[in-house]
Amino acid sequence: MHHRMQRSMVVAGVSAMAVALALSGCSSSGAPANETSSTATSVADFGTFADLESAAKAEGQLNVIALPRDWANYGEIIDLFKSRYPEISVNEQSPGVSSAEEIQTAKTNEGLDTAPDVFDIGLTVALQSTDQFAPYKVQTWDDIPDALKEESGLYLADYGGYMAVGYDSSKFDAPESIEDLLAPDNRGAVALNGDPTQAGSAFAAVALATVQSGGNLDDFSDGIDFFSKLNAAGNFLKLDVTSATVANGETPVVFDWDYLNAGFQTSNPAWKVVVFPGTGIAGYYNQAINVDAPHPAAARLWQEFLYSDEVQNLWLKGGARPARMEAMIQAGTIDEALADALPPVPEQTSVPSEEQSANAGTLLGEQWAAAVQ
């Protein structure tokens, strides 16, 4: 109830601000976004990279959304941007919201200078929201594999990883297969990061259970059955995972992306990450620029920054696999110590297609709640 009250307050606050802006003749929001900046599809449209930088500095602001500081090393990445461009203040909005909420925020704040400039979103939402994106190709565009980018640059993968199981090695043995999690010593221990009918990470965990149980992604039933068995065994823990629950030991075995699981090592030094052999589930997050970005140049500078060697290595430091990883390995610019520390890649990799995701979503909506009750 508190949450909902706060929500309506926020909405009211935003509309009050809109009124205030209207009354003040928009004097505070400055000049309208530069036409060149909001239609630029590459650095060339600005002139040089230095021109892009000065255009972004002139805007002086960058609104990012849904970037938790403990997620894929975003804290360090944002701090580096701040120290490199002290003229641009970075507004870290609602770090905890979902991909779907990022798009909603952009729509409800359209035309305000509080709207998010850039998105970091899951593929399902990206595919459905292309009319909210402005096409832009970063300077390192050619380094990114074709499978990881939309051809006109509407969105492109930024970092990703494999669905993995993290566990507290001081209390549990390493699971060798997904079936091991059904053993009685995992009683009340195995948690998902969210509900698969809502959260991308939990959805991928059910996908992993599906392929690891011998099924394929056309039908998630095997994965749902696995969690149903896990629940019947008393092993399924239905609490949302955060760094706090990992730190105090409430959630000792966790299905999550390998880079997020790696991040839990700061909460619990004994935390270890396993990617099961056989077929793995990979997933990439995607970067996109808001078509109505209030700071279009800063948004584009942020993207160039994210796809630089330095920041790609920062994602790697967070345990994530950056989109330019292959090219950087060949060019020798990857941080090899960090790359070697990643869990080994499974023999085969699956990614649910758009159609498979949609069908799985419907199936989960019908069956998930009953399966784990």
Added chain:
Amino acid sequence: MNSKTIEGASRMRRSSRSEGPGQSPAPRGASRLGWLGLLPFASYIAIFLALPTILAVSSGLFDGDGVFTLDNFMVLVNPVILRTFLDSAWLSLLTAAIGAVTGALVCYAMLGLREGGPIRSAVDAASGVLAQFGGVMLAFAFIATIGQQGVVTLFLKDHAGVNIFENGVWLYELPGLILPYVFFQVPLMVITFMPALTALRPQWVEANLALGGDRMSFWTRVGMPILAPSFFAGVLLLFANAFSSYATAAALVSQGSQIVPLQIRAALTSETVLGRENLAGVLAFGMILVVGIVMAAYSLIQRRAARWQS
């Protein structure tokens, strides 16, 4: 939305006590401009309660492309959704019943204490605070005390040999919500029921004794009939309170979205099943319907209860 309804309701019930019938009518001149005094509160209600409600519910009347449709209402007969309405209802009813009975007993116990005395003031103050103690804070309090690594859980396990999670970790399931809900239901009942109990006049006890009654007959013939409307009004209020409660469940139960507010969240924020935003409006409409019926019943009963409180 919910807390506001409750505050409004409890404010009304209090004002009906102090300004009930029997007071002198307002002076003539004041009545013409009297409505002006209502304006701030009315506009507050309009902006923060009525407008959001209309926006939320009307969003259910459109599809993703903004075209008018009634198809979204089919979700109300979907078996999964029906199940969550049922789960929400039994959880709310159960915690309302437990909260009402326990709260009434606490009130009765407090009658034995001096009004304005330290214990009674402390209970009054604590109830006021704890009735609003919900959400992430409450969930955290429960995880820290009776979670798997909670202090109480570990103490019982190490010193008494009792494992409260012997049959699975029920704290993060639907039944796990009962205890946290009771935690804010009981104080709310104390706040709302105490005025009714203190309105019982000592003279009535004396009259009962003078007419040859005893303690038992006072409660069965006088006390309970007079208190019954207030008690049931309290049950309804507690039901509405639990029914619309969101944040505690959101922080504690992560799988299955087993109560309606969590289904609304799923429809609004899901990143795996898209295009259900408008269903949230329909679900909200379903909740408003249930709470509306409950609040209508509440005000009917409350009108009857107010007779004895002037």
